[in-house]
Amino acid sequence: MTQKNEACINDLLNMSDPSDTNNCQSEVSQCYTGCNILVTGGSGFLGILLIERLLRQVYDKLKKEQPDFISKVVMIEADMGEADFGISPENRKRLLDTNIIFHLAAAVLFNRTIQFMVNVNAFVYVSTAYSYCMHKAIDEKYYTPPLETDKILTLLNVLDDKTLEKITPILIGEWPNTYVYTKAIAEDTVRQYSVGLPACIVRPSIVIATAKDPIAGWINNVYGATGILVGAAMGFLRCLHCVSENKADIIPADYVIANIIVAAWDTAKRKNTLLSIDNTDPNISETKRVPIYNYVSSTQNPVTWKTFMYLIEKHGLNIPPLNAIWYYMLLLIRYRFVYEICTIFLHTIPGAIFDILAVLTGRRPILLKSYKKLHTFNGVISYFATREWQFRNDSVVKLWNCLNPIDREIFNFNIQDLSWDEYIKNMIFGLRMYMVKESIDNLEEAHVRYKK
Numbered sequence: 001m002t003q004k005n006e007a008c009i010n011d012l013l014n015m016s017d018p019s020d021t022n023n024c025q026s027e028v029s030q031c032y033t034g035c036n037i038l039v040t041g042g043s044g045f046l047g048i049l050l051i052e053r054l055l056r057q058v059y060d061k062l063k064k065e066q067p068d069f070i071s072k073v074v075m076i077e078a079d080m081g082e083a084d085f086g087i088s089p090e091n092r093k094r095l096l097d098t099n100i101i102f103h104l105a106a107a108v109l110f111n112r113t114i115q116f117m118v119n120v121n122a123f124v125y126v127s128t129a130y131s132y133c134m135h136k137a138i139d140e141k142y143y144t145p146p147l148e149t150d151k152i153l154t155l156l157n158v159l160d161d162k163t164l165e166k167i168t169p170i171l172i173g174e175w176p177n178t179y180v181y182t183k184a185i186a187e188d189t190v191r192q193y194s195v196g197l198p199a200c201i202v203r204p205s206i207v208i209a210t211a212k213d214p215i216a217g218w219i220n221n222v223y224g225a226t227g228i229l230v231g232a233a234m235g236f237l238r239c240l241h242c243v244s245e246n247k248a249d250i251i252p253a254d255y256v257i258a259n260i261i262v263a264a265w266d267t268a269k270r271k272n273t274l275l276s277i278d279n280t281d282p283n284i285s286e287t288k289r290v291p292i293y294n295y296v297s298s299t300q301n302p303v304t305w306k307t308f309m310y311l312i313e314k315h316g317l318n319i320p321p322l323n324a325i326w327y328y329m330l331l332l333i334r335y336r337f338v339y340e341i342c343t344i345f346l347h348t349i350p351g352a353i354f355d356i357l358a359v360l361t362g363r364r365p366i367l368l369k370s371y372k373k374l375h376t377f378n379g380v381i382s383y384f385a386t387r388e389w390q391f392r393n394d395s396v397v398k399l400w401n402c403l404n405p406i407d408r409e410i411f412n413f414n415i416q417d418l419s420w421d422e423y424i425k426n427m428i429f430g431l432r433m434y435m436v437k438e439s440i441d442n443l444e445e446a447h448v449r450y451k452k
Helices: 002-013 027-031 045-058 060-065 089-097 110-116 149-158 161-172 178-193 224-233 253-269 271-276 305-316 336-360 367-385 394-401 405-410 420-435 440-451
Strands: 037-040 100-103 122-126 199-204 206-208 239-241 250-252 292-295 331-333
Touching (some): 224 420, 253 271, 305 331
Parallel strands (some): 122 199, 206 250
């Protein structure tokens, strides 16, 4: 990992021309030449990776010709809870010349903001593969939203937060949480308000650590599957409500970023064709005008939760964290009532014992409180770990087939070629370094402590 980190840093500082593959040029990179790009949600996990990837690979020539290229990166202050994002008149004017928009922020009000951007070549909305998770089979198409955009905005304007919180369970209905619920509404917003705008939607599944770009195993959050892995590695999480035979539709974050960048390129390339499609013709599919990409792993390179957790254990035991509170053990439990019983004996009772000992020795008790949060988190995860979906990803495959050899090398999102064994090994290193904050230098000490 140390060598890979050093190689990445050297690459970022390297001002030489990129290597040439059979004299083939990157069509994707050329598409971004001279473009002004807006990234919403730039401080989030995917936003950080997207900006880094654009600067490192798409703007390699800019880095060489203009060493002060970083001055071209401008922070725009905005409030996603306000109309027009609360953008100041000065920044609003700055955005007039935006050519490509990557909308990664969790907001549905973007429809009002993009209407004054007249030079947009591509608008990419990043949704989730689970936006319509109540369907067992999910195609790359539009589904009936739970609520129309205008209606949800009216509710947000007329109801106070307390009232909204009370009616939320009624509003979301069969959707498991507000995240996928609002993503479903936002997709319909794109469909409804993208007339006259070259747009597409990318639906990634469960996004976890990077495979290799910019660094193997990099991640900066414990959401979703990552939280399970960190909790289990620390000896904190001992059981999970999960059907082990089901497919774990996980996807490396850098593959998602490559797919997003290429989707924007394809949208911009086909701008005139997309805009010429008659949106009032009922015989023409709406996805012909605004394509949808289900970016998932289960269709081309499936891995079950059982195999995923086996590989985690296989590599994790070779790289244990020094500060683990207990030995690794993670039971994948199919039945809810069995899981509830196991949490009592494996979480609650040990947590109570640890907290009592903490009080007796003058320390602050924290485990029971932490387990309460963990069980709430597990309740969210279990919905996806106990169900399985059949996805279609024909548009993703078609998009990959459009790329020339150099673009396939630079913007690799072909999940079929990913080795889960190698990927998970690197991910374990990454979790140890970036989330647990432990250097590889103390690995020998961690092995000694773990064997005691």
